[in-house]
Amino acid sequence: MIQKRGIFMDNYMERTENYVLHTYNRAPVVFESGEGVYLKDTDGKKYLDFAAGIAVMGLGYHYPGFDEALKAQIDKVIHTSNLFYNVPLADAAERLVEASGMSKVFFTNSGTEAIEGAIKAARKYAFLKGPKPGYEIIAMNHSFHGRSVGALSVTGNPHYQEAFKPLMDGVRFADFNDLESVKAQINEKTCAILLETVQGEGGIYPADKEFLEGIRALCDEHDLLMILDEIQCGMGRCGEMFAWQTYGVQPDIMTCAKALGCGVPVGAFVLNEKTASASLVPGDHGTTYGGNPFACAAAAKVLEIFKEKDITGHVRQVAPYLEQKLDELTEKYDCLTGRRGMGLMQGVVVGNGKTVGEVINAARECGLIVISAGSDVLRLVPPLIIEKEHIDEMVQKLSAALDSLQ
Ligand SMILES: *Cc1c(COP(=O)(O)O)cnc(C)c1O
Numbered sequence: 001m002i003q004k005r006g007i008f009m010d011n012y013m014e015r016t017e018n019y020v021l022h023t024y025n026r027a028p029v030v031f032e033s034g035e036g037v038y039l040k041d042t043d044g045k046k047y048l049d050f051a052a053g054i055a056v057m058g059l060g061y062h063y064p065g066f067d068e069a070l071k072a073q074i075d076k077v078i079h080t081s082n083l084f085y086n087v088p089l090a091d092a093a094e095r096l097v098e099a100s101g102m103s104k105v106f107f108t109n110s111g112t113e114a115i116e117g118a119i120k121a122a123r124k125y126a127f128l129k130g131p132k133p134g135y136e137i138i139a140m141n142h143s144f145h146g147r148s149v150g151a152l153s154v155t156g157n158p159h160y161q162e163a164f165k166p167l168m169d170g171v172r173f174a175d176f177n178d179l180e181s182v183k184a185q186i187n188e189k190t191c192a193i194l195l196e197t198v199q200g201e202g203g204i205y206p207a208d209k210e211f212l213e214g215i216r217a218l219c220d221e222h223d224l225l226m227i228l229d230e231i232q233c234g235m236g237r238c239g240e241m242f243a244w245q246t247y248g249v250q251p252d253i254m255t256c257a258k259a260l261g262c263g264v265p266v267g268a269f270v271l272n273e274k275t276a277s278a279s280l281v282p283g284d285h286g287t288t289y290g291g292n293p294f295a296c297a298a299a300a301k302v303l304e305i306f307k308e309k310d311i312t313g314h315v316r317q318v319a320p321y322l323e324q325k326l327d328e329l330t331e332k333y334d335c336l337t338g339r340r341g342m343g344l345m346q347g348v349v350v351g352n353g354k355t356v357g358e359v360i361n362a363a364r365e366c367g368l369i370v371i372s373a374g375s376d377v378l379r380l381v382p383p384l385i386i387e388k389e390h391i392d393e394m395v396q397k398l399s400a401a402l403d404s405l406q
Contacts, residue, residue, distance in 0.1 A: 006043040027364060034061030037383045037390055039369060047364070048393055050382040051371045055200070055232050055345070058259035059305060060383035066262065066301055073297035080293060082286065088296035095303035096268060099241045100254060104276035107268050107291030107299070111231040111257035112146025114267040117285060118194070118253045119150055119168075121271060122225045124279040126191035129223075134191035135169075140176040142374070144201035145194070145229055154194055157202075176205060179214040186218065192225040192253075193218065197243035200232035203374030204340055204347025212249045225252040225275060231267070235259035236306055236384050238343035239316045246342070259384075264298035315384050318391065319343045322380070325395050333402050335359075336378075344384055347377040354405060362401035368394060 005028065012030040030042045037060045039047045052058065059066060073088060080086050093105045108114045119137065126134040139145070139154040146152065152161055153168035161167060170189070174182040176199055193215055199205040219226040228251035233243040235258065240246045242254065252275045257267030271279065289295070306312065323339070326348055330336040335354035341347050350356040356372045363370050373379040382390070 008042045012042065027361070029364065036060050036062070037386055045367065047367050047369045048390060048397060049369045050380045050394055051369045052259075052381055052383045053263065054258065054371065055237060055381040056258045056261075057263055058235055058237070058311070058384045059262045059302065060385045063262070063305060063385070065305065066298075069297055069301035070264065070294070073294055076293070078292065078294040079289070081288060082291060086293045086296070088293045088300050089291050091300035092291075092296035092303065095300055095307075096256070096260075096270060099303055099306070100270050101250075102254065102270045103273040104271050105268050106271075106280070106285065107266060107296065108257070108287060109265050109267060109289050109295070110146070111255065111267050112148045112151040113287070113290070114231065114255035114257055114269045115145045115151040115154065115194075115229065116148060117269040117280075118227050118255050119154070119192075120285055121253055121269065121275060121279040122192035122227060124284060125225055125275055128278050132188070134189050134224075136172060136187070136189040136191060137170060138172050138174055138182060138185045138190060138193045140195045140199070141173050142176060142199060142202035142205070143194075143196055143229075144199070145196075145231075176202075177208050177211045179211055179218075182215065182218065186222060186224070190222065190224055192227050194227040194229065196229040196231075196233060197247070198233035198238060198342055198345055200345070200379075201373055203377045204345060204379060206238075206243075206340065206342045207247070209247055209249075212244070212247050216249050219252070227251060227253045227255070229255045231255055231257040232381075233342070233345055235302075236312045236315055236343075237345045237381065239319060240312055241306065243342065260302065261295060261298040262302045264295055266295040266299050268299075311384050315343050318386060318388060321388055322346060322386075322391050325391055326380070329395065329398065329402075332399075335402065335405070341380075344380075344382055344386070346380045347373055348380070350376050350378055358405055359398075359401060362404050363398055366397045366401045366404070368397035368401065370398070 009030045031039045032042045033040045039049045096105050141156040143156040145155050150168050153171050156173050172185040174185050228244050230242050252272050254270045326339045330339050335352045337351045338349040356378050371379050
C-alpha cells in the first residue's frame with residue numbers, strides 16, 4: 001500500500017540527497033508544517049506525530065504564546081555574545097535553576113555540547129582537589145550521549161565509536177542497572193559516573209530506583225560526581241520536570257537539551273552548589289552562540305509555559321492511559337513482545353519475525369509517525385500535550401499498520 005508521492009516531494013528529496021551529506025537514511029516524506037500534535041507533508045497528508053522531532057517538540061507545534069515570544073525576541077535582538085549580559089539569559093537561567101532546584105546553568109547549543117561541558121566541569125572539580133586528580137569517567141553500556149568526540153567517548157555503543165578511535169582517554173563502561181558492575185570500575189582515578197536516568201537511544205530502559213540510589217551512595221562515599229543525562233528523559237517527559245525528581249535522587253551535574261527549547265536549538269548543563277563553586281571559572285569554558293538571546297527566549301518561554309500550564313501534571317494524567325493502551329496492543333499482537341518506559345517516554349519491543357523498521361514504515365503509511373530505539377524497540381515520545389483522543393487515534397493507526405503486516 002505504498003502511496004504515490006507528489007512531484008514536489010520527490011523534488012525536495014532528490015535535491016536533499018544531491019546536496020546534503022548522506023549521514024541519515026531518511027524516511028521518504030517531506031514535512032512542510034505542523035499544528036498541535038500533527039504534521040503535514042508537501043502533499044497535504046496529515047500525520048499524528050508520536051515522535052515529536054525525537055522528543056524535542058514537548059509543546060507540539062505552535063503552542064499558544066510560544067511563537068509570539070520568539071517573534072518578539074527577533075524584533076529586539078537575537079545575538080550579542082557572552083561578552084555581555086542579555087535579558088533572556090537571566091530569565092532562562094533563573095527558571096531552569098528554579099525548576100531543577102540546582103545552582104548554576106551553562107547554556108549550550110545542543111545535547112552533545114552539554115555533555116562536553118559536564119565532562120569538563122567534572123574533570124575540573126577533580127583537578128582542584130589535586131595533587132593526583134582523578135579523570136576517569138564511568139559510563140554505561142548501551143548509553144547515548146552524543147556524537148562529538150568527547151560525548152562519543154562516553155557513549156557505550158562500539159558501533160558508533162569504531163571508525164573514530166582513538167577517542168578520549170579515561171572512560172570505563174559498566175552495565176546499566178547493575179550496581180556491582182559500576183563498583184568494579186571505581187578506582188583512585190575515577191572522577192565521575194555518567195548515566196541517563198532513562199536510557200533513550202539504547203532502547204528505553206528506566207533506571208531502577210535502587211540502582212540510582214546506589215550510584216548516589218557510591219558517589220558520596222568516594223567523592224565522585226554523579227552526572228545525569230536528562231537530555232531526552234527530562235523536561236517533563238517522565239512526569240516531573242526532570243526524571244531524577246521522580247526517584248528523589250539528586251545529581252551533581254545534569255545535562256538538558258531536546259525539549260528545553262521546543263525546537264529552538266538550546267541545551268544546558270546544570271550544576272549543584274558543590275560543583276558550581278569548585279569547577280569551571282572564567283577562561284575554562286565558552287561558546288559563541290550558547291545562551292544567546294533568541295535561544296534563551298525560547299527556553300525561558302518553554303519553562304514559563306511548563307510551570308503555568310502544569311505540563312508535568314498533564315503528563316502524569318495521560319501517561320497511564322498510554323501505558324494501558326500499549327499493553328493492550330502488546331497483548332493483542334504477537335509481534336509486540338513487551339513494553340517499558342516512564343511517562344510519555346515509552347518503548348514497545350518488536351519481534352516474532354517482524355522488524356521495527358517495517359512497523360514504522362507501515363505506521364507512516366497509515367498517518368502515524370513513530371521512531372525506533374535500539375535495534376528492536378518502537379519508541380513513542382509524543383508531544384506532552386497529547387490528550388486521550390490522540391492516544392486512541394494512535395492505537396487505531398498503529399493497529400491498522402500492524403494488520404497490514406499480517
Ligand atoms: C539526543 C541525546 C543526546 C545528544 O543531543 P544532541 O542535541 O543530538 O547533540 C545526548 N544524550 C541523550 C540522552 C540524548 O537523547
